[in-house]
Amino acid sequence: MAAMEEWAFPTRYDQDYLPDPDSPYWFPVRETMDPAERDAAVLVRLREVMEYAYSTSDFYKTKWDAAGLKPADITSFEAFEQVPVVTKAEMRESQATHPPFGDYLCCDESEVHHIHGTSGTTGAPTAFALGRRDWEVIADNQARILWGMGVRPGDTVFVAALFSLYLGSWGAMTAAERLRCRVLPFGAGAQGMTARAVTWLARVKPAAFYATPSYALRLAEVAEAEKIDPREFGLKVMFFSGEPGASVPSVRQAIEDSFGATVIDCGTMAEMTPFMSASATAGTPDGMLLWQDIVWHEVCDPDSFRTVPYGSEGTPVYTHLERTSQPMIRLASNDLTRWVMEDNPCGRTYPKLPEGVYGRIDDMIHIRGENVYPTEVDNYLRQVEHYGGEHQIVVRRTGSMDEMIVRAECTLPDGERSEFERSTGSGLQSLLGVRVTFESVDARSLERAEHKSRRVVDEREHTKRG
Numbered sequence: 001m002a003a004m005e006e007w008a009f010p011t012r013y014d015q016d017y018l019p020d021p022d023s024p025y026w027f028p029v030r031e032t033m034d035p036a037e038r039d040a041a042v043l044v045r046l047r048e049v050m051e052y053a054y055s056t057s058d059f060y061k062t063k064w065d066a067a068g069l070k071p072a073d074i075t076s077f078e079a080f081e082q083v084p085v086v087t088k089a090e091m092r093e094s095q096a097t098h099p100p101f102g103d104y105l106c107c108d109e110s111e112v113h114h115i116h117g118t119s120g121t122t123g124a125p126t127a128f129a130l131g132r133r134d135w136e137v138i139a140d141n142q143a144r145i146l147w148g149m150g151v152r153p154g155d156t157v158f159v160a161a162l163f164s165l166y167l168g169s170w171g172a173m174t175a176a177e178r179l180r181c182r183v184l185p186f187g188a189g190a191q192g193m194t195a196r197a198v199t200w201l202a203r204v205k206p207a208a209f210y211a212t213p214s215y216a217l218r219l220a221e222v223a224e225a226e227k228i229d230p231r232e233f234g235l236k237v238m239f240f241s242g243e244p245g246a247s248v249p250s251v252r253q254a255i256e257d258s259f260g261a262t263v264i265d266c267g268t269m270a271e272m273t274p275f276m277s278a279s280a281t282a283g284t285p286d287g288m289l290l291w292q293d294i295v296w297h298e299v300c301d302p303d304s305f306r307t308v309p310y311g312s313e314g315t316p317v318y319t320h321l322e323r324t325s326q327p328m329i330r331l332a333s334n335d336l337t338r339w340v341m342e343d344n345p346c347g348r349t350y351p352k353l354p355e356g357v358y359g360r361i362d363d364m365i366h367i368r369g370e371n372v373y374p375t376e377v378d379n380y381l382r383q384v385e386h387y388g389g390e391h392q393i394v395v396r397r398t399g400s401m402d403e404m405i406v407r408a409e410c411t412l413p414d415g416e417r418s419e420f421e422r423s424t425g426s427g428l429q430s431l432l433g434v435r436v437t438f439e440s441v442d443a444r445s446l447e448r449a450e451h452k453s454r455r456v457v458d459e460r461e462h463t464k465r466g
């Protein structure tokens, strides 16, 4: 067995390294090794990262002392699964009492190189502090993953996501820079910017494109309205994070059909940057592989936070293996997924999320004893003829009954929609197993997302959103 490439903690990568141009792998050993051997190396690393966090942060020390465990106890994955998860609420609390970065900042404040954060639209914002060395390591990690997607030095990478607090755009940019690509940090969100993006894409013809899936669909609509076929952009790879979509079959298909490019799903959470540690590859383009030597991904029972067997559903729990600024150790995602371990066509020996991340536990609609994933509605509608491309789901309580209203755009004129309404409404009802009140509205009448879509309006009093 050859040695794992640059496997040391704290991590420092050779900034001039590039793989053999013919290799599909950045680090052939780390990516294709026997998973049991990789896991053994990760277990040692988990202990190292925990020793580091225990000795440098009050947050982790207090948390683990209260749980009666020490980093040295972590001699098996069973022991690691007893480590209490970190929640977003705890981080908010820590930052309230220890502003601005919380007492889980494990490096000196002078080492902080970038500050990012949550948008804070639904509560107090959380600040992400990224150390200078970490930023370099993140760039390296994600350059490696971009290489796996088929992006190569010299390719132009068009970043069409918000350049602000959002880490997605910056993470894509720094990775592409490390890979010696040409970056076009176009951004998103300003007025008229989507039409300008169409002009730039048509002129520059980049090889790769990064955005949210919702935004790619919006961009395709704007291009088509301007009589430009998005296939003329000549994109080779489109990689997405931020929300479900790239693994929702009909959404993925719609993007592939519009742009004629390979669609790659990636993304964990901003706190977990290098967030691309869950990502598909050129050779395994469906679902997401879990690059276990960058971030340790567990899929757990949402109550006990013990891992579930391969083949089962659960919630992702993430642990950094290379971060030293705000390392996350068992961060609870509150998302839902299913994991498997099988032979991947690309030869990487990582576990896989075949259907990506379906959505957040909080976004699942509980209605009359049934669970409805908003992505199921999206996936269904996109296959319906005359669907106008956007919809809204309203859940409300009328008397003692919960009611679900789906409002979808229709491309037919107002007087000719009765068959569309009847068949789509009954199709949705039998798919979801709940009664649906279905309404059609004019095409292009609902708002399009510039970032992540928010299609569910839950008007029930007892439903609280965080």
Ligand code: 8LE
Residues within 6 Å of the ligand: 167, 168, 240, 241, 242, 243, 244, 245, 265, 266, 267, 268, 269, 270, 271, 275, 333, 335, 356, 357, 358, 359, 360
């Ligand atoms: C399904 C990962 C990043 C930087 O793009 C991002 O959006 O991070 P953020 O803002 O912390 O949001 C993380 C949440 O977005 C996840 O918990 C999950 O609910 C959702 N998400 C991100 N990427 C995906 C995703 N959901 N598939 C994805 N590929």
